[in-house]
Amino acid sequence: MNNTLDLHHHRLFSPGQGYWPEATPEQWNDWQWQMRHSVKSLDHLTGKLQLTGEEHAGVLLANTKLAMGITPYFFNLIDPFDPDCPIRRQVIPRIEEMTYAPSDMADPCGEDHDMPVPGLVHRYPDRVLFLVTDRCASYCRYCTRSRVVSGVGEQELELDFDRAINYLQKHTEVRDVLLSGGDALLLSDRRLEDLLHRLRAIDHIEFLRIGSRVPIFLPQRITPALCAMLRQFHPLWMSVHVNHPRELTTEVRDALGRLADAGIPLGNQSVLLRGVNDDPAVMKVLVQKLLRCRVRPYYLYQCDLIQGSSHLRTPVSKGLEIIEHLRGHTTGYAIPQYVIDGPGGGGKIPVNPDYVVARLPDRIVLRNYKGDIYEYPDVTPAGQEAPTPAYRRLEFIDPIEEREEITSRSWRAGRRD
Numbered sequence: 001m002n003n004t005l006d007l008h009h010h011r012l013f014s015p016g017q018g019y020w021p022e023a024t025p026e027q028w029n030d031w032q033w034q035m036r037h038s039v040k041s042l043d044h045l046t047g048k049l050q051l052t053g054e055e056h057a058g059v060l061l062a063n064t065k066l067a068m069g070i071t072p073y074f075f076n077l078i079d080p081f082d083p084d085c086p087i088r089r090q091v092i093p094r095i096e097e098m099t100y101a102p103s104d105m106a107d108p109c110g111e112d113h114d115m116p117v118p119g120l121v122h123r124y125p126d127r128v129l130f131l132v133t134d135r136c137a138s139y140c141r142y143c144t145r146s147r148v149v150s151g152v153g154e155q156e157l158e159l160d161f162d163r164a165i166n167y168l169q170k171h172t173e174v175r176d177v178l179l180s181g182g183d184a185l186l187l188s189d190r191r192l193e194d195l196l197h198r199l200r201a202i203d204h205i206e207f208l209r210i211g212s213r214v215p216i217f218l219p220q221r222i223t224p225a226l227c228a229m230l231r232q233f234h235p236l237w238m239s240v241h242v243n244h245p246r247e248l249t250t251e252v253r254d255a256l257g258r259l260a261d262a263g264i265p266l267g268n269q270s271v272l273l274r275g276v277n278d279d280p281a282v283m284k285v286l287v288q289k290l291l292r293c294r295v296r297p298y299y300l301y302q303c304d305l306i307q308g309s310s311h312l313r314t315p316v317s318k319g320l321e322i323i324e325h326l327r328g329h330t331t332g333y334a335i336p337q338y339v340i341d342g343p344g345g346g347g348k349i350p351v352n353p354d355y356v357v358a359r360l361p362d363r364i365v366l367r368n369y370k371g372d373i374y375e376y377p378d379v380t381p382a383g384q385e386a387p388t389p390a391y392r393r394l395e396f397i398d399p400i401e402e403r404e405e406i407t408s409r410s411w412r413a414g415r416r417d
Contacts, residue, residue, distance in 0.1 A: 010285055012292075014250045018076035019048050028073075031221035035137065035186075039070040048075070049092070052083050058093030065308065067150035068093050070138045074217045077246055086244045086276040089312070091138055097308035103343075106147050106154060108304040110345020117167045118158035123347055127176035130164060131157060132195065134182045137217035142271060142309045144341075149182050157182070165198050168205065178209040185214035185221055189229050196233045208233055211269070213241040219255035227262040239267045239298060243277050245285045253293045260294040267298030270336065272322070278314045280325035287326065287334035297336040302351070305343055316340070316351065324353045328369025 017028055020037065027033045039045065042059050051059065062068040070091050078092070079085035107113075114123040121129040134149045134157040143149060148157040168174055177199055184192065199205055214221050230236055238259060242248060260266060268290050270277060277283055287297045300322070303313040319338045326335045339348040358365040363377045 010245070010289070012248065012250045012253050012289075015073065015076035018072070020072050023072075029220050031218050031223075034071045034073055034218055034220055037072050038138070039072070039075050040068055049078065049080050049088075051092075054094045054096065055083075055092050057095040058097055061095070061098060062093040063152050065097065065152065066093075066139055066141070066143060066146040067152050068139060069136070069150065071218050073220065073251070074138055077249070084275055086282075087246060089275050090140055090142075090243060090273070093141060094311065096311040097141060099310070100307050101305075101310040103305050104307040104310065105305045105343060106307055108306050108343055109144055109341050110343075111145075113345050117163040118160045120164045120167055122167075122171070122174070123345065126173055127178065128168070128174055129178050129180060131181050132159065132161075132179055132184050133157075133186055134159075135186050136181070136183045137186060137214050137221070140213070140271075142273060142303055142306060142312050144304045144306055145182075146306060146308075161195065161198075165202075168199070168202055172204045175204060176207040176209065177205055178211055180211040183212050183214050184210050185212045185226075189226055193229050193232075196230075196236075200233055207235055207237070209237045209239065211239045211241075215240050215255045215259065216242055216247050216252055219249075219251040222255035222258050224258065227258045227264075230259075230264060231262040234263055237265045237267070239269050240295060241269050241271075242286065242290060242295075243270050243273060245282065245289045248286075248289045248293055256293045256295055266295040268295045268336070269299045269301060270297070271301045271303055272314050272319050272338075273303060273312045274314045275312075278318050278322075280322050283322045284326060284330060284334075287336065288330060291331070291334055297334055299348070300336040300338045302338070302340040304341055319351065320353050324369070327353070 017023055020028070023033070023037075039048075042056075045051065045059065059068060068091075074087075074091070077087045079088065082088070111121045111123075111129070114121050116122055119131040121131070123129075131145075131148075134151065136143075136149060139150050145153075145157075147154040168177070179195075187195070196208065199208060240256070242252075256266060270283075270286070272278060277286065283300075290297055300319060302316060302319055303309060305313075323335065323338050338351050340351055341347065342349050355366055355368070356364060357367055357373060360378075362380070363375045366374050366376060368374065
């Protein structure tokens, strides 16, 4: 993997106007100009990027499955001389997208199954996912909803805001609504404000969230007017989506700062991707850089089983390795929860390195981030005799019957000669 941690990864920088020097500053900073000049075809790439054979074929076939669309701003982050550029792998189509692994699924998260009315996914007891558009500022090649976004997928995303609001009014158990799509921040200020007002008018809805990659793909969209509008609807939280430290530029930092100054707590959701961020060193720089941009790392997702994404998926062991290299080696605020979305609609399932070495009747045996072994006396269930209290660091565990309950890896890590 070519993921050398150059200065651009560690520091904040601006990609500038790059291939669009003719744009005036006013045009460049206009998010609607950025959308109108999105890179969408092979012709748009001419003179900007020397495509590999796999990319050339992928671009020609892209609009039969998931459209290509890249904002000029984000396009300038691509290294034109590096076919393994981590930004490039996320947004430039490849012919591998047309190869489906046996485990691939059109709807890997089972959202269609849990959609009682168009656009509203009600899986968890007290919260819903509200899909409000099928368009994004740029299209990630591993998109979980590639079947319905961009206008060229297998399905059309049916939207009916009135039916969705009516459903929410009747279901008083729902207290949390997440707006997504597509990307909710591509709605106009007026349309988004109207929708948020309608949701806030429902008494039992306590908590609103927006999931968006717009601050990363299109930081020009995060205007002072948008932030002023959003701050009417607190508590309002936002989850952004950053996969690689190079995506955190000065423009993104400033956009995120405007959201944070408007009182919106920010969390990040990354997807673990082969050749993009499947390296503990890269992920450590990313999470630390996110904190500098006032964003709390929230989730690290194992890549969903979306059709045509097998070339971007990594072993689960790689995600566990990354979490192990973060825990204890950087602040706890920087460590996301590694999760797998249960295929077919199982929801988010936490996956953690095994820090529990053994569970014994009166204590639990643990290892820390260094591999040192510790034991902690467990609380005795009511009605049972309490064991003799003990809390000690294990120099080594001697009884054979206990030793057999401890994995060989953790035993070797904790034993002292």
